Amino acid sequence: MKRSPPQQPFELSMTLADQYNSDGCAISFELFPPKTDAGIESLCENVERLLQFQPRFFTCTYGAGGSSQGTTLEVLQRVKQITKLPVASHLTCVGLNTEQLSDYLRRATEIGVDYIVALRGDPPKGTTEFSVTEGGLRYANELVGLIREQFQDLGIAVAGYPEVHQEASDAQTDLDNLKRKVDAGADIVITQLFYDNADFYRFRDDCVRAGITVPIVPGILPVTNFKQAQRIAGMCKAAIPISLADAMTTDDSPEHQFRVGVDHARQQTIDLIEHGVPGIHYYVLNRSAAAAELLDGLQLAGQA
Template identity: 85%
Template sequence: MTLADQYLSDGCAISFELFPPKTPEGIDSLCQNVERLMQFQPKYFTCTYGAGGSSQRTTLDVLERVKQITQLPVASHLTCVGSNTDQLCEYLQRATDLGVDYIVALRGDPPKGSTEFSVTEGGLRYANELVELIRERFSDLGIAVAGYPEVHQEAVDAKTDLENLKRKVDAGADIVITQLFYENADFYRFRDDCVRAGIHVPIIPGVLPVTNFKQAQRIAGMCKAAIPASLETEMTKDDSAEHQFRVGVEHARKQTIDLIENGVPGIHYYVLNKSEAAAELLDGLQLAGQA
C-alpha cells in the first residue's frame, strides 16, 4: 500500500507524530504511549529528529521499536540541513534497511544560532530537490511534504509559498501534511488554494492538542500559527494544569469534529510523545476503519 493509498478508504485516517526521546527511559515511555494510541487504529507513525540531524540514530531506533510494537508503516523526517547528498543517501539506505516505509521530506529550519538556511557543500537547497533525490534513488519510499495554511514564515507571500508546495508535489510527493493551525478556516482556505493551483494529492491537516498555554505560545511563535482570541481567553482564565488541559483538548476535539464533517481524508496529530490528550479528544469519534 502506498502512502497516498492510506487515504482512499471511507472515514478519516489518522496518524501520529513522535519525536526522539533523550534517554532510554524516555523511549520506554514513548512506546507505552504508542501502545495506548493503537486503540484508535492509526495508519502510521512518524518521527522527527533534532536540529541539524543531531538525533538521527535515535529516530531510527524509535521507528524500529514502533514498527515492532505496532506492525504499522513508519515514517522518518529528513531535512537538507547539515548533510550533503551522499550523507542523505546513507541515511535513506539505513532507514530502508530498518524497514522505514515513508519519508517526511523537509528543507529544515536553520540550525540553532542561525537566522537563515545555508546550503551544505554538496547538499540541497530546497525540499523539492530532496523529493527528487528520493524518487530517483529510493523509489519504493512514500513521501510526505509540508504545507503551511498560514504561510511559511520565510515566504514572501502566500502565492510564492503555494508555488513552492506545487514544486514539491510535482517532484513526486504522495501527500501534503500541514503545519499545525488553530483555526480550521485557515486550513479550508489553504485546501481550496491548493486545488486551484493544481495540487491534487491528499492534503492532511496537522493538529496539536494544546495542554499548556505557555507551550502553545512558544510553538505558535516558532511556526507562525495564530492562537484564536477565544482560545487564549479560555486558557488564561485559570492557569491550573487541569483547566488548561481540558480547554486545550476540547478545542482540538472541536477542530477534529469539524474537519471530519468537512471531508478531510485524514488528520495528523502532533502528540508530543504523550497519549492522554489524543486519547481524550479522539474518544468516541468516527474514524477510518472503526465500527
C-alpha cells in the first residue's frame, strides 16, 4: 500500500493532551541516547525515516541515575531541529534532589523541550529497592507536582502498567498510584510495553472505573528476536503469549524472527486502532526498520 504524503508539522504550541483530541490514532516514537557521535548520527537518520508516518512527537530516555542527561538533551535538540515537532524528555527521581530536578527542567525548557515523561525511576543497577536521594522525591506523583508548580507550560506524561508494576502489592494499589499521578497534573498516561492487547483493554477499563479521564496511550515494542523479547519482557514483567513464543522459536534465523515480531506488532496496532485508542507510543530502540514495516499502509491520525 502507498504511504501517505508528508503533511505540515503539527503546531508546536499544541498541548500534550491536545495531541489526542483529533480523529484517528496519533503516534509517537521513543528514542534512547546513543553513546557515540556515530550513534547520534544514525539515530537522526532513523528519525528522518520515521517522519513519513507523521508522528506527533518524539521522546528520549536517559541512562540509569541520570547518567546520560546531557546526551538526552542533545538528542532532543537535534530531533527538534530535524522534525520541527514537539519533543519530550524522560525524567526520574533517581539520584537527584529537588534542586537538581529543577535545574534539569530549566535546561530542558531552554533548549526547547515541550513535554516531560515523569517517572519515579528504577533502582540503580546492583540494588533491588528504590532509595530516596537526600532532599529528593520518593514518588512520581511528587515529581508531577513539582513540574506543575514550577513549569506550568510543560506537558506531562506518566507511566501506566497493564500487567501491574513489579513492585506493586496488587493491581488496585498500582491503579491508586496511577490515579495520584494523574490527579497531580499529568496530561496523559503512556503504558509499559505489552504483547497481549487483552491486558491493555482490561487496564483501560480499570482506569475508567477509577475516574482516570486523561488519554491512555498504549506502548508497543516491535521485537525482532526472541532473546531480546525475553530480556525486555523479564525486565518489566510483561508476559509473552505462547503463540508469539512458539512462532519466534520455530526458526532462529534473523529474517524469520524479524518478520514474526513485526507481524505481531502490526496486528497489535490494527487491533488497537479498531478498539479506538487515541494514540500509540512506539519503543523503536533507535531503529526505523521494524516500525516502518509494521506501520506501512496503516490509516493513522492526520493521514489522507
